[in-house]
Amino acid sequence: xxxxxxxxxxxxxxxxxxxxxxxxxxxxxxxxxxxxxxxxxxxxxxxxxxxxxxxxxxxxxxxxxxxxxxxxxxxxxxxxxxxxxxxxxxxxxxxxxxxxxxxxxxxxxxxxxxxxxxxxxxxxxxxxxxxxxxxxxxxxxxxxxxxxxxxxxxxxxxxxxxxxxxxxxxxxxxxxxxxxxxxxxxxxxxxxxxxxxxxxxxxxxxxxxxxxxxxxxxxxxxxxxxxxxxxxxxxxxxxxxxxxxxxxxxxxxxxxxxxxxxxxxxxxxxxxxxxxxxxxxxxxxxxxxxxxxxxxxxxxxxxxxxxxxxxxxxxxxxxxxxxxxxxxxxxxxxxxxxxxxxxxxxxxxxxxxxxxxxxxxxxxxxxxxxxxxxxxxxxxxxxxxxxxxxxxxxxxxxxxxxxxxxxxxxxxxxxxxx
Numbered sequence: 001x002x003x004x005x006x007x008x009x010x011x012x013x014x015x016x017x018x019x020x021x022x023x024x025x026x027x028x029x030x031x032x033x034x035x036x037x038x039x040x041x042x043x044x045x046x047x048x049x050x051x052x053x054x055x056x057x058x059x060x061x062x063x064x065x066x067x068x069x070x071x072x073x074x075x076x077x078x079x080x081x082x083x084x085x086x087x088x089x090x091x092x093x094x095x096x097x098x099x100x101x102x103x104x105x106x107x108x109x110x111x112x113x114x115x116x117x118x119x120x121x122x123x124x125x126x127x128x129x130x131x132x133x134x135x136x137x138x139x140x141x142x143x144x145x146x147x148x149x150x151x152x153x154x155x156x157x158x159x160x161x162x163x164x165x166x167x168x169x170x171x172x173x174x175x176x177x178x179x180x181x182x183x184x185x186x187x188x189x190x191x192x193x194x195x196x197x198x199x200x201x202x203x204x205x206x207x208x209x210x211x212x213x214x215x216x217x218x219x220x221x222x223x224x225x226x227x228x229x230x231x232x233x234x235x236x237x238x239x240x241x242x243x244x245x246x247x248x249x250x251x252x253x254x255x256x257x258x259x260x261x262x263x264x265x266x267x268x269x270x271x272x273x274x275x276x277x278x279x280x281x282x283x284x285x286x287x288x289x290x291x292x293x294x295x296x297x298x299x300x301x302x303x304x305x306x307x308x309x310x311x312x313x314x315x316x317x318x319x320x321x322x323x324x325x326x327x328x329x330x331x332x333x334x335x336x337x338x339x340x341x342x343x344x345x346x347x348x349x350x351x352x353x354x355x356x357x358x359x360x361x362x363x364x365x366x367x368x369x370x371x372x373x374x375x376x377x378x379x380x381x382x383x384x385x386x387x388x389x390x391x392x393x394x395x396x397x398x399x400x401x402x403x404x405x406x407x408x409x410x411x412x413x414x415x416x417x418x
Contacts, residue, residue, distance in 0.1 A: 002025075003047045003048075004026045004046055004047065004048055005046035005051075006018060007031040007036070007037035007055065008032075008051065009052065009054070009056050011032075016156070016159045017050065020155060020156075021115075024112070026115075029044050033056045034057050034062065035057035035058040037049075038058060041067055047076065048076065048077050048078070048115065048118055049076060051078060051079070051080060052080075052081050054083075060093070061092065064078065064098070067097065074097065075097065079098075079099065079100045079101075083104045100118070102114065108156060112125055126152050127150075129148050130147055130149060131144075132145050132154070132157065136170060136173070140173070141161065141164065141173040141174070142178065143161075143175065143178070144178045145177070145182060145195070146179075148182065149182075150191075151191060154198065155194075158201060161202055165202065172204065172208075174208045174209075174245070175199055176209075176212065177195075177199065177212070178212045179213040179215065180213060182213070182215060182218075183217065206228065207230045207232075208244070209231050210243055211231055211232070212233075213233065292412055293409075294320050296320050297319075297320075297342040298321070298342050298343075299322065299323050299341065299343045300324050300326065300344045300345070300369075301324070301326065301345045302345070302346045302358065303345070304347065306327075308399065309325045311400070311401055311404065312345060312401075315405040315408075316405070319405075324339070327350075329352065329353030329361075330353045333358060343369065343408060345374055346373055347373075355373065355375070359371065370412060372411055374399060
């Protein structure tokens with residue numbers, strides 16, 4: 001059995017790493033700081049050391065120097081982890097046996113790949129395609145899962161939730177699980193059980209949990225499962241949120257307090273820079289992004305602001321997408337008789353036929369186009385109305401080219417990911 005030493009000041013991170021790696025058959029011990037790490041290197045004699053770049057009591061460089069002076073440990077490989085990786089850091093630690101330098105938040109498959117390479121062991125991971133995210137507004141923890149159920153990502157979920165609750169100082173969350181783009185297979189039932197078991201750890205009662213799904217298999221499994229009878233399946237986002245918050249809570253969920261993008265489950269809060277746990281796999285986002293950029297996708301932009309056209313043109317200039325611009329909704333809807341689109345970027349407030357009317361037209365004619373709203377409207381009522389009409393996501397003006405490109409990739413990833 002290969003021995004792994006984890007040196008990190010963060011207790012939650014140590015706990016996760018120890019639990020996860022032990023599950024793959026490693027003998028794992030942990031050290032709470034640099035000084036403890038030096039002691040454990042001598043007493044535990046690990047086959048590999050995973051350590052944070054920022055350590056207390058003794059710096060990581062000093063730990064590495066002590067390791068090099070120990071004839072029994074000097075040749076043991078080290079995996080260094082840091083919130084930022086730059087050339088200076090890599091050069092600084094290279095002479096001391098650091099074989100891999102990984103970014104935090106750590107992607108678990110990147111770590112397992114490094115361990116497999118350094119120790120010459122075969123580590124089998126669940127490769128089921130899965131998009132899993134968790135984020136929190138002031139009152140609700142949103143868990144969004146799409147494409148499939150993946151054991152590795154579900155194992156991470158409890159630590160991600162605990163981290164978010166600590167970060168935002170929330171003791172008693174209400175939880176909304178979105179499974180709107182997933183179909184459950186018979187072999188997924190144990191994975192769904194694990195997902196709900198992780199969620200249940202953070203609530204007093206499953207009555208504080210709602211599930212939004214279109215899949216009949218998931219609905220029936222939850223409905224007739226004795227352990228999950230208290231979980232309500234919500235028919236819409238609005239009913240799910242109102243069921244968790246009540247009417248007064250819904251009225252308080254304005255964009256000024258919580259942010260429109262949090263309501264639509266696409267928040268990218270600045271505080272995420274401090275998070276230690278990453279639910280995505282290595283290169284997952286990059287591979288999807290590059291694949292989408294190279295596809296000949298047809299994108300319609302419907303906005304009466306010429307500046308918006310320029311910004312979106314800038315965002316898409318390094319892609320292979322075919323862009324068509326409209327200054328009003330009427331021209332766009334009339335063009336649909338002879339054209340199809342893979343994505344629609346739509347303004348809400350336009351003269352003549354506005355964005356709500358465009359969405360109504362698409363819905364009444366059973367035309368399904370992934371839609372991103374571009375608007376300065378930030379009221380909760382506008383957001384929920386757009387969501388009920390089928391909008392995929394929502395961006396608040398003013399726009400930035402990099403933000404537009406990132407949002408388009410996010411929305412299209414499920415449909416076009418290879």
